[in-house]
Amino acid sequence: MTEAPRDNVELMCDISDLVAHFDLEAGVDELLQRIVATVARHTQADVCAVYLYESALNELVLRAAHGMNPAWVGQLRFRIDEGLIGASLRQMRAICVGKPGDHKPHPPIPGLTAKSHPSLLAVPIQRKMNPAGVVVVQDSRPEYFTSRDVQAMRIIAAQLAGAIENAHLMMRLRGAPENGSGWVPEVLYPVDTTFETGTHQIPGRRASGFMGMGLSTRMGHYLSQNPAKYLCPLDLTEEDFDKAIAETERQLRELQARLEEKLQDAASMIFDAHILILRDDAFSGEIRRNIRSGKNPWTAVLDEVRRYVEMFRNSPNPTLREKVFDVEDLGHRLLYNLAPPSFEITQPDYTGQIVIAEDLLPSEILKLASEQVAGLILLSGGQHSHVAILANALQIPLVMASDRRLLDLPEHTPILLDGKDGRIIIRPGEETIQAMRESRRALAGSDHAAEADSSETRTRDGISIRLAANLNLLHELDTARRVKAEGIGLYRTEFPFIVRSLLPTEEEQYQSYSEILERIEGRPVVFRTLDIGADKALSYFPMCHGNNPLLGLRALRFTLRNPEIFKQQLRAILRAAHGHPEARIMFPMVASLDEFMGAKQITLECAAELEREGIPHRLPALGTMIELPSAVLIADELAAAADFLSIGSNDLIQYMLAVDRTNDEVAAWFSPHHPAILRSLNRVVRAAEQAGKPVSLCGNLATHARMLPFLLGIGLRSFSLDPLQIPAVRRHIANIDLPRATALASRLLELGQTEEISEALDAFATSG
Ligand code: PEP
Numbered sequence: 001m002t003e004a005p006r007d008n009v010e011l012m013c014d015i016s017d018l019v020a021h022f023d024l025e026a027g028v029d030e031l032l033q034r035i036v037a038t039v040a041r042h043t044q045a046d047v048c049a050v051y052l053y054e055s056a057l058n059e060l061v062l063r064a065a066h067g068m069n070p071a072w073v074g075q076l077r078f079r080i081d082e083g084l085i086g087a088s089l090r091q092m093r094a095i096c097v098g099k100p101g102d103h104k105p106h107p108p109i110p111g112l113t114a115k116s117h118p119s120l121l122a123v124p125i126q127r128k129m130n131p132a133g134v135v136v137v138q139d140s141r142p143e144y145f146t147s148r149d150v151q152a153m154r155i156i157a158a159q160l161a162g163a164i165e166n167a168h169l170m171m172r173l174r175g176a177p178e179n180g181s182g183w184v185p186e187v188l189y190p191v192d193t194t195f196e197t198g199t200h201q202i203p204g205r206r207a208s209g210f211m212g213m214g215l216s217t218r219m220g221h222y223l224s225q226n227p228a229k230y231l232c233p234l235d236l237t238e239e240d241f242d243k244a245i246a247e248t249e250r251q252l253r254e255l256q257a258r259l260e261e262k263l264q265d266a267a268s269m270i271f272d273a274h275i276l277i278l279r280d281d282a283f284s285g286e287i288r289r290n291i292r293s294g295k296n297p298w299t300a301v302l303d304e305v306r307r308y309v310e311m312f313r314n315s316p317n318p319t320l321r322e323k324v325f326d327v328e329d330l331g332h333r334l335l336y337n338l339a340p341p342s343f344e345i346t347q348p349d350y351t352g353q354i355v356i357a358e359d360l361l362p363s364e365i366l367k368l369a370s371e372q373v374a375g376l377i378l379l380s381g382g383q384h385s386h387v388a389i390l391a392n393a394l395q396i397p398l399v400m401a402s403d404r405r406l407l408d409l410p411e412h413t414p415i416l417l418d419g420k421d422g423r424i425i426i427r428p429g430e431e432t433i434q435a436m437r438e439s440r441r442a443l444a445g446s447d448h449a450a451e452a453d454s455s456e457t458r459t460r461d462g463i464s465i466r467l468a469a470n471l472n473l474l475h476e477l478d479t480a481r482r483v484k485a486e487g488i489g490l491y492r493t494e495f496p497f498i499v500r501s502l503l504p505t506e507e508e509q510y511q512s513y514s515e516i517l518e519r520i521e522g523r524p525v526v527f528r529t530l531d532i533g534a535d536k537a538l539s540y541f542p543m544c545h546g547n548n549p550l551l552g553l554r555a556l557r558f559t560l561r562n563p564e565i566f567k568q569q570l571r572a573i574l575r576a577a578h579g580h581p582e583a584r585i586m587f588p589m590v591a592s593l594d595e596f597m598g599a600k601q602i603t604l605e606c607a608a609e610l611e612r613e614g615i616p617h618r619l620p621a622l623g624t625m626i627e628l629p630s631a632v633l634i635a636d637e638l639a640a641a642a643d644f645l646s647i648g649s650n651d652l653i654q655y656m657l658a659v660d661r662t663n664d665e666v667a668a669w670f671s672p673h674h675p676a677i678l679r680s681l682n683r684v685v686r687a688a689e690q691a692g693k694p695v696s697l698c699g700n701l702a703t704h705a706r707m708l709p710f711l712l713g714i715g716l717r718s719f720s721l722d723p724l725q726i727p728a729v730r731r732h733i734a735n736i737d738l739p740r741a742t743a744l745a746s747r748l749l750e751l752g753q754t755e756e757i758s759e760a761l762d763a764f765a766t767s768g
């Protein structure tokens with residue numbers, strides 16, 4: 001290829017200029033037309049064209065052209081499996097050809113054949129992974145386009161994708177007719193026609209075992225949704241804005257109070273981030289300044305909210321990115337309060353809806369729970385992630401799915417969410433709905449029956465097994481008591497920290513820990529110290545996320561690095577433990593004996609401090625979690641040093657097998673029955689036995705019916721699990737004969753292949 005002396009930098013600047021000065025009134029087609037003319041002028045190519053993709057027909061349609069018959073615009077179409085232009089979109093890559101004898105098929109465009117225009121450069125326009133169209137230049141001179149043209153055209157295609165999307169959003173926001181100027185709305189959001197009507201079943205992964213039904217709504221897109229509702233009222237004043245601010249703050253405080261009633265420990269201060277932004281001069285002050293300089297208050301609010309959203313969304317700081325939702329929520333509330341009552345716009349309200357989101361923060365789940373959401377579909381996150389744990393705790397049906405077409409589902413589509421089998425049913429038929437209702441009734445019935453059982457858990461041959469509850473939020477204490485859990489084997493103390501906007505004080509923690517000890521009435525409670533980090537970041541505390549947060553500053557590493565936070569919590573537990581010999585402390589993610597001893601030392605210092613200050617306290621038993629491969633290998637030493645051990649199987653599997661527990665893509669590798677996991681579990685139980693220390697298991701593994709015989713077979717007699725699962729696990733254990741389970745465990749420990757172990761477990765389960 002010859003390097004033609006074209007100034008591609010100038011071309012790119014001109015395109016940027018066109019994009020930046022996009023004229024909404026003129027429409028998108030006009031923008032595209034100007035772009036093709038500019039590209040043709042700079043490249044001096046005979047032809048420049050933009051084809052946009054229509055997913056419903058799987059076709060490319062000509063939307064702007066220079067050097068072609070203008071009558072073809074909007075008319076010329078071809079399927080994406082035809083010719084080089086379609087191939088560029090299908091393969092999502094730039095295609096550049098230039099030889100006259102090149103036999104690659106050109107698209108079927110009259111008058112533009114491989115012979116007449118041998119040089120062709122086609123570059124796909126894509127938004128994220130969505131195909132949006134192709135920008136094409138063609139020329140009669142052979143070998144006309146250079147590698148620099150390819151590069152420049154790629155940049156132009158990327159700018160075009162952004163510009164088209166923005167134009168689309170702006171037109172929606174202003175209620176402009178999207179079809180009027182030949183604009184095809186589904187271009188950037190290809191919707192599979194199969195979802196537009198009829199019933200569809202989408203496979204997902206069960207993340208919380210509940211079922212729900214409601215109308216779909218996409219979360220976090222208030223400002224781009226329902227354009228017709230966002231018409232700007234013209235007669236607003238600065239006074240209206242002040243009233244809207246006051247009303248918004250009042251509503252937020254009321255919402256917070258309601259939430260606190262429901263979720264005492266977790267809720268407080270959830271809406272503080274909103275209130276902080278609302279009061280911030282950089283936000284409301286800027287809006288007021290714009291109003292004073294003549295901007296309509298409604299537009300001033302909308303512009304500022306969108307500026308914040310963009311700023312947060314593009315921030316390299318993940319904690320700031322997480323604030324997008326808060327700002328959108330706040331923006332919507334403000335606009336609602338600013339608009340006259342006749343203005344038809346609804347408050348963000350998820351009551352009874354099935355919310356579809358790319359991802360969610362723990363605090364967002366809490367807000368949704370407070371609004372009695374009917375269910376959640378998440379496009380990211382694993383079944384073992386903490387968001388899933390929280391959804392379970394709040395009894396919200398949650399299914400994880402990877403089918404991104406769900407994000408394009410029309411608003412208010414009826415959905416049935418089967419969290420039990422991990423299915424999403426779009427527009428379910430009457431029979432399916434009926435079947436779900438029956439299944440829900442049956443489940444509730446069997447749970448009631450099980451709850452009425454004695455609190456004793458025994459194997460078939462009468463050996464007593466201890467089932468305690470995992471606690472994430474205080475309101476689960478009721479469930480724990482109802483299912484007759486034998487205490488709390490794991491209190492994830494970090495959840496109340498995560499969902500707030502400020503660190504809770506020592507006093508607040510003391511109150512909440514005391515309440516747990518009071519309400520559990522003498523049964524053991526294991527307070528696990530903060531397991532912050534990875535998928536449990538504090539939005540208000542600067543944390544170094546690094547490229548790999550799961551291997552970063554998490555759990556005990558975090559607290560040892562931040563002794564002030566650690567000490568506040570330890571002091572609160574020590575104080576609450578006064579008069580409560582059943583309280584225990586456990587350290588998470590212990591990787592070495594040194595770390596355990598370090599944590600113990602700090603606990604002793606706290607006890608000494610409280611002693612000096614004359615504050616009543618008690619030093620509880622100190623345990624360690626075993627959830628890292630390193631901890632398994634030094635289990636003997638840890639068992640000797642600690643008062644008790646607890647196996648965290650969720651993290652143990654994650655770190656032992658290098659499988660991110662929050663990544664559904666690799667869920668198939670999250671194998672509890674891998675020989676390395678079986679042998680690790682056995683090793684830990686033997687170490688505890690040797691040291692004469694109690695050992696239990698508090699990960700999700702305790703709820704796997706298939707794995708229970710092995711766990712009992714290696715000698716585990718104590719488990720801590722989601723309280724809602726206790727009745728079912730109790731029933732499973734009652735069917736297990738311990739001598740048979742012990743024999744099974746010995747056999748499995750000899751096997752080297754995961755598949756063999758899986759088969760042996762299945763055979764055991766079916767042999768009765
Ligand atoms: C575990 O890792 O198994 C565990 C119980 O802790 P968490 O799920 O909170 O990480």
Ligand code: MG
Nearest residue numbers: 627648650651
């Ligand atoms: Mg863990």
